[in-house]
Amino acid sequence: MKRTMDLLLACMVLFTLAIPMAMVGLLVRLTSPGPAIYWSDRVGRYNQIFRMPKFRSMRIDTPAVATHLLENPRQYLTPIGHFLRKSSLDELPQLWNILKGDMSFVGPRPALFNQHDLIELRTARQVHTLRPGLTGWAQINGRDELPIPDKVQLDAEYLQRRSIRFDLLVLWRTFLLVWRGSGVTH
Structure with missing residues (x-):
């Protein structure tokens, strides 16, 4: 049921946002050198590596580490x-x-391939059995500001509480946080 909902919602969102997404891609290309989309290796379900795209928000010479590990992320x-x-x-x-x-x-949220501490803690709590999400319980309860053990605790809580109803709550709260621009440090 969850997979079917994901597919239907993804198709609806892509149909609705295709033109705005094309415009964002064009803006990325016009404002900085390099491709519009950045692909990174991420850790997925059962710790399998997959390639995840994002519109590029960092310069092409940025080191491939989690943003919070950069000395001065804003410079990138x-x-x-x-x-x-x-x-x-x-x-x-x-x-x-x-x-x-x-x-x-x-x-x-999918870990970077080199976030060994996060991967190890998630594996110990069985969180690695979940498909990673565009948003999540940890995202709406602290986003970038959470220390890794707290993030894993919230991920484990999601594992225990997951349901369609809970997912709808997480999506609604994500929408509200994004609308307000809350929780982003860089």
């Missing part, structure tokens, strides 16, 4: 990077991963 942002992150528009290409089945709308 493109001219529209902060706006893309604050509005979460950079995440829209991940609809492709939802269609492919790599991701779901709701689940733990």
Whole structure:
């Protein structure tokens, strides 16, 4: 049932946002050198690596580490990077991963391949059995500000509470947070 809902919702969102997404891609290209979309290796269900796209918000010379590990992340942002992150528009290409089945709308955010501490803690709590999400319980309860153990605790809570009704709550709260631009530090 969840997979069917993911597919239907992803098709509806892609149909609705196809033109705005094309415009975002064009703006990325016009405001900084390099491709409009950045692909990164992420850890998915059962710790399998998959390629995840995002509209590029960072310069092409940015080190491939989690943003919070950069000494001064703002120095790497493109001219529209902060706006893309604050509005979460950079995440829209991940609809492709939802269609492919790599991701779901709701689940733990996919870890970078080199976030070994996060991967290890999620595996110990069985969170790795979930399909990663475009948004998640941890995302709406702290987003970038959460320490990794707290994030994993919330991911494990989602694992226990997951249901269509709970997913709808997470999606609604995500919409409200994105609308307000809350929780983004870079």
